[in-house]
Amino acid sequence: MTPQSAIIDVSHVSKTYRGVSIDRKESGIGLWIKSAFRLTSNRARTVRALDDVSFQIEAGEIFGIYGANGAGKTTLIKILSGLLLPESGSERVNGCTGIDEIKDQISYISTNGWMGLEWQLTVYENLMLYGHIFGIPTSELRRRCDSVLGLFGMVAGKDKHISELSAGMRQKVTLMRGFLLDRPILYLDEPTVSLDVQSSAALRQILVDAARRDGKTVIVTSHNPVDLSICRRIMLLYAGHVIALGCEAELASPLQGIKALRLTCANHQSGDGAADLVGGLLQLDVVRDVQVSEGNGRENTWRVDLLVHRDGHAASEIIDWFIARDMPIVRMRSAPLTLQELYAYHVDRTTVSGGLA
Amino acid sequence: MAVEPVIALQQLVKTFQIRDSLFRSHPLNAVDNVDLDVHTGEVLGLLGRNGAGKTTLIKMMAGLLRPDGGTGRVLGYDVYRDHKKIRASVSLVAPTADVGTDNNLTVRQNLEFWAVVYDLDRQLRDQRIDELLTFLNLKSYEDHWPISISAGMRQRLAIARSLLVHNPILFLDEPTVKLDAAGAHAVREFIRKINREFGITIILTTHFIFEAERLCDRVAIMDEGKIMSCDSVANLRRHLQRYDSSVIQCGEVPESLRREAIRHLGALPQVASCSFQGERAEAAQFEISADPLESVLFDALKTLRAHDIDIHAVDTNQPSLEDIFLDTVNSKGAS
């Protein structure tokens, strides 16, 4: 990819926060006196939220960011949307480098809390208000409001007050608000948090259409791998580092010789069943990794997630192992590796190889 | 179950007035004639689309909302008269975790505050707080302000708060929202643990349907204020009247062996049909339909292995809870 075609170009961006920790022993009058007379606290910890992050996003791409809580996703997007200055490194967003211009390129849709929705106003009034704040002319704004209301299937609810909406509906309003601004880049921070299955699927379709039809660049972060299934490329973020970047096949390529087997077996043993299972299965040469957790509800089963080598007779060997132990398998599937498994692999790889300081 | 249900609701109704304009309003039945029994010690999942009435129902069960009709008893207390007692003996985690977390207090101070509000025994306080912090991996953050820890950590703090006292009923409204995969897994294990070890009855709502399938003994599927169905996942599956099927992909199977295998497989109890496909040697596969599949799958695998047939992959195909949910919610017009 050449830098010319990239709508977002981030190179060597780092950011450090100073966190403040307080001592538990300090409380009561002691705390008061200390805090009243010591005007600054110097016992601050520093947290490296982003460490030398570089990547590019192409125009019209749907780009996913996946990472554990606290991996630096929020910091990254605040930098991308011009809300935060990086400590070092540079960024170019839609040809702009100045922080004032950058912030007008991105429509940042955060579903964290319902900040900025006016409670006394209706859905429609909220959208109009927000549009006016961004200086969209009224006639144009009306048109856009109608179109986003239609897009999110909220036409019937447009005159409801925000306070009458359920959590999921309120979230749709924050999403609609983001779509109101006609900006080249859409950033969605955990867009499906309180949406039901159908609404999430509808939202994914909306995003795909926005990218394909209107040429928008869409960036999505989510903990739900389904949300990221529409992404062309996914960036894995861990402790402020980019540990992998690519389409799902590329992320999985180091694990090409590996496939996943997921089975559920009856648990009619006494003793430490899970540990026995893990220990026993790891003895098999075909098995690379095993995760065992309790099965559904009160079924009294174990869910066994196996990563096995593709070549060889993995399935047969494992079935034989269960037959020999007389532990009935009740369900079994071979499914592709989940994003979380890929993430765990890449985290392991980076930390073991000493890539992280 | 012979045990008296902890929650027994009959014909429960809650109607809100929805304002259309300044002077007009129309009633909306947020909860519409709901009958529900929750048994002691079970995990009940409430599933439904946004606005199906889950939260309203939970609030009525927790005594935070007065029903407009019907009768209900929670822990033996009447939902109208004894709401004070109900409120004192249930716990709730709201989906907005930051509620009830004071940013000016450290994680530990927050818990210490709520421990007193919830009237936890003085002797137990420190021990219980330590226990929870350790279990939820918050111990190293106990002296941090909530504002400086991540959203997932704050969610755990909210869960820790609700578990300070072991009330007999715990309502979890989307407990794993905003948590990463590892955090969500830990919380699910924790929910299971408190359910088993302390016998706490848990009522949870979630939009991750697989989560309900994992955790819940029974699920109630709600739509437009009504409970469409309420049963264990296994029973709901049975109601779908679809055979579970399983595709077993095998290595090369000689003609004679194949007939033999089919004959044995077909003879297994509960097997409805059994077929073999695959002209090419490397893509041979058996397809078995059975009801329920669970009890025969292992025998089928044993049979194949006894014939020394190499198995490449097994894919059991059961309708998941998600299928059941979509089926229930979408078919209401048809039925």
Place this chain on the structure above:
Amino acid sequence: MMQQLRREWASLMVFSKREYIIWSSYRVNAWMWFLDVLFNTTIVFMLSLLTRDSTLDFAPYGNNYVTFVVLGFCVHYISWTNLGDPFRRVARIYWGGTMDLYLLSPLSYLTPFMGIMFRSVIDDYPRVILSLLFGGIFFGAAYSVNQLPLGLLFLALILLSTLGIGMISASSFYLLNFKQNTEPVRFLLQDVIVALAAGIYYPITVLPESLQILGGFIPHTYALDALRRLIVPGGDFTTKALPLQHWLPFAPITTDIVALTAMTLVVLPLGVWMYVSGIEKARRKGTLTRWQ
């Protein structure tokens, strides 16, 4: 019963501790608070310099203007907390979404309400003591302490009666659905009548008759009247000043006690009842918190 009380008390304590930690974690705030009281008292002193040679008549309220105004401040600090604050605090737990959580505990409806008021209690009550101290140390206020028990009785009565009005004001949040920053009870009493008629800086006797009668409907008037008679040096126990004192055949201080007690007995139970009905109404309408 005893256990219930003990539990409520423990909760009140932990609420106060929480509010204290929060209050003390804003350092600049603490300094501002200290300076604020100092400046307020300084203004009093300046005013007293102005009025020293004037012919203004403070008749029954002795002869020390600084003490006169400092006492005015004391009653108003209490009023700001007890009357002015409850509505804002209830609004805070509503918007913050914690009302649900407080109700899902063994506490009574009233305990969280009292508990969350502690921020202003911590902020305002010490101002009473500080302003008395500053007045005395720096600006020549003098206090007559012969009638201290009676003074404390009036302090208690003004605390309770303003709290009662405060609860009426707070209940309008749920009962009448005032979700804005102001509501009529507080506005009318705190911002209009108290400012016009109760008189921090001047005796009520300088006002026109109609305003004096209006002032007769709020407890502050009687508390100020009595406290000034009792504590300002040279205060007069016999000369009648307020309209009600002229109408009733009792000694002025007795009239004050009667009026304040009557008001307390009306507004406090009314406030509690209205507050509880407000919450019950919210429980029916599902409007306990902003979050659904």
